[in-house]
Amino acid sequence: MRRKIYNTLSFGWTGSAKHWQRWESLSLVLAGLSTPLVLSVHTIVSFDFATSVIPGWHTTIFPPYFVAGAIFSGFAMVLTLMIITRKLLHLEDYITVEHIESMNKVILLTGTIVGVAYLTELFIAWYSGYVYEQFAFFNRALGPYWWSYFGMMFCNVVSPQFFWKKSWRRNITLTFFLSIVVNIGMWFERFVIIATTLARDYLPSSWSLYSPSWVEIGIYVGTFGLFFTCYLIFVRVAPVVAVAEIKSILKSAGDQYIGDNATQHHHHNHDYGHTPNEHH
Amino acid sequence: MENKVNHTEVIYGLYNDEEDLLRAVKSAKQDHLEIYDVYSPFPVHGLDPILGLEESRLHQAGFIYGALGTLTAFLGMTWIFTKDWPIIFGGKPYWSVPAFIPITFELTVLFAAIGMTVTFYIVNGLGPGVVNNHLDDRITDDKFCIAFDKSQVSSEKAQSFFKSTGASEVNSKTI
Numbered sequence: 001m002r003r004k005i006y007n008t009l010s011f012g013w014t015g016s017a018k019h020w021q022r023w024e025s026l027s028l029v030l031a032g033l034s035t036p037l038v039l040s041v042h043t044i045v046s047f048d049f050a051t052s053v054i055p056g057w058h059t060t061i062f063p064p065y066f067v068a069g070a071i072f073s074g075f076a077m078v079l080t081l082m083i084i085t086r087k088l089l090h091l092e093d094y095i096t097v098e099h100i101e102s103m104n105k106v107i108l109l110t111g112t113i114v115g116v117a118y119l120t121e122l123f124i125a126w127y128s129g130y131v132y133e134q135f136a137f138f139n140r141a142l143g144p145y146w147w148s149y150f151g152m153m154f155c156n157v158v159s160p161q162f163f164w165k166k167s168w169r170r171n172i173t174l175t176f177f178l179s180i181v182v183n184i185g186m187w188f189e190r191f192v193i194i195a196t197t198l199a200r201d202y203l204p205s206s207w208s209l210y211s212p213s214w215v216e217i218g219i220y221v222g223t224f225g226l227f228f229t230c231y232l233i234f235v236r237v238a239p240v241v242a243v244a245e246i247k248s249i250l251k252s253a254g255d256q257y258i259g260d261n262a263t264q265h266h267h268h269n270h271d272y273g274h275t276p277n278e279h280h
Numbered sequence: 281m282e283n284k285v286n287h288t289e290v291i292y293g294l295y296n297d298e299e300d301l302l303r304a305v306k307s308a309k310q311d312h313l314e315i316y317d318v319y320s321p322f323p324v325h326g327l328d329p330i331l332g333l334e335e336s337r338l339h340q341a342g343f344i345y346g347a348l349g350t351l352t353a354f355l356g357m358t359w360i361f362t363k364d365w366p367i368i369f370g371g372k373p374y375w376s377v378p379a380f381i382p383i384t385f386e387l388t389v390l391f392a393a394i395g396m397t398v399t400f401y402i403v404n405g406l407g408p409g410v411v412n413n414h415l416d417d418r419i420t421d422d423k424f425c426i427a428f429d430k431s432q433v434s435s436e437k438a439q440s441f442f443k444s445t446g447a448s449e450v451n452s453k454t455i
Contacts, residue, residue, distance in 0.1 A: 011401065012410030015419050017331055019404045020323040025336040026400045033389045040389075044382050247422075248322040 042070040049193065056136035056197040059124065065117035069186060072110035072156070075103050076182035083176045085235060094241050097170050104169040107182065111160030114189075118157065136197060144209060145196040148188050155185025289454050290316055291438045292415050292427035293447030298324045301424035304445035305330050313441060314432045319415065319425040338403075342396040349391025353384040413455040423448075 013019070046062035079100065086095045125137040141149045159181045163169045195210040212220075234240070295301045301324060308315055309330065318324075318331060328335075357380045361367070366374045401407050419425050428438045430452070442450045 007411065008409050011406040011408060012412040013406060013420070014412050014414050015319040015321060015425075016404075017318040017320070017324075017327055018333060018336075019406075020320065021328055021333055022336045022338050022400055022404060024323050025338040026342075026396055029339050029342045029396060030393055033393055036385075037389055040382060040385055047382075244322040248325070 038070070039067055042067045054136075054197060054201070055130070055132040056140065057193070058133075059121060061117055061120055061124070065114065065121075068110045068113040068117065069156075069189060072107060072114055072160075073182060073186035075107050075110070076179040076186070079103055079107075079175060079179040080183060081231065083172060083179070085240065089235070089240060091241065094246060097172070100172065100175055101166070101169045104163045104175060107179075108160050108163040108169075111156055111182070115153075115157035118153065132202070136200070139200045140192055140196045143196060143200060145192065145199065148191050148196065152185055152188035152192050155181045155188060159185065287454055288316070289430040289452065290415070290427040291430055291433070291435055291450065291452045292425050293438075293442035293445075294416060294418065294449040294451075295424040295426070295446070296422070296448050298424055300446050301426065302326060302330060304426055304441075304447070307445055308426065308441065311441065313428065313437065316427040316429040316432070319419045319427070321420050321422060321424075324424070338396060338400060341399050342392050345395030345399075346388045346392035348395075349388040350384055352391065353387035354380060357383060413453075415453055415455065416451070 043063040043066065046066035049057040050059060050062040052058060082095060083100070086092060122137055122141070125133045128134070139145075159178055162174070162178060168174055199210055200207050293304075295304060298320065301318070301320065305315065305318060305327065309332070315331065318327065320327075327333075358375060361376070362374045368374070369376070369379075372379075405412070414420075415425055415427060416423060426442075426447075430438075435452070439450060
């Protein structure tokens, strides 16, 4: 049964040289197309807010701010899941501390960009001289939802600054903890943008505080359920690392191999790509 | 490479290392032995030029699909917003090009990605449920394989070639 399923899913792959060549061509183009797609998707998500006429939403900084926030929270979410998966599936040799450190650098960079965006928003609100915009931001930071603004600032801007220190970037426990803090921070960011803004709109008579209905709580919990169902099925039945790609960089021999038996394997008198001092 | 003829008798040798494979392919070219196909568990870099494979035209196909997506989106929106159902948004002209950019970009990506992927499977003869005969299961694990068509290269020639290039195993199969 299992054999049959994997057989079907293998699509009849043979590993022919021409197929690999086309595969590389396809993956290169797909990667090239997906990269600008990240910018496009998050820019347009932010347009949903920015094209409205609600103070606090109607800002031109939203596209870059959302793109940075998406990369920031995306890396944090991946770290949260990856650190657990790496531990449980014993992938320490494939997902190394170097990878985690590099991801933490991205988190530090994008978290700081997000921080600059928050401060820029405040500055522009003040500098615009537009009272509604000023009120929207005054209300965000010091209104009834001050705690969510503080939480957002602390989790998204202050907490990634720990990653300036190399030994902390390489500390897996700290990384795991901070990745969750960042996830919470990004949740606060959305709460700040949506709930605090809508709680205090143009008409004081329609002001009210937000409380989630059971439907909203259900959807929230349900998204977790949906996501983790898919994720756990993926982890359970699919190869969690792209094995062919790992093999292509795990050299067992050859000029680029630098492991234990590097010198043992150079008895062949090959005539391409070698360095002059390689033959012993 | 994607020979659809079902009965090709091949003789193939398995190598333990990609460097051995590259050397063997090179010497086969020097000896003018016509290689039927080369199989590997991952893309071996530097193999294509030695094997004499032309560069894949898949990315050209991708460009054409992408251009088709651009045109579909742009001309489609142009027709909808100027001829079919003109609506004024915020006092802007009907033909508001900047507002078309996101959808144009997205349809370009969609057409190129789906078009290329489908083309990839079709030209490779792959797809859900397709079963291709493979020479050896270990080719998807850690063995590298050179196969000769027996009608092109005699068994003796192939045997001595595999021996001299250090193949770990030589077998015959009809695929």
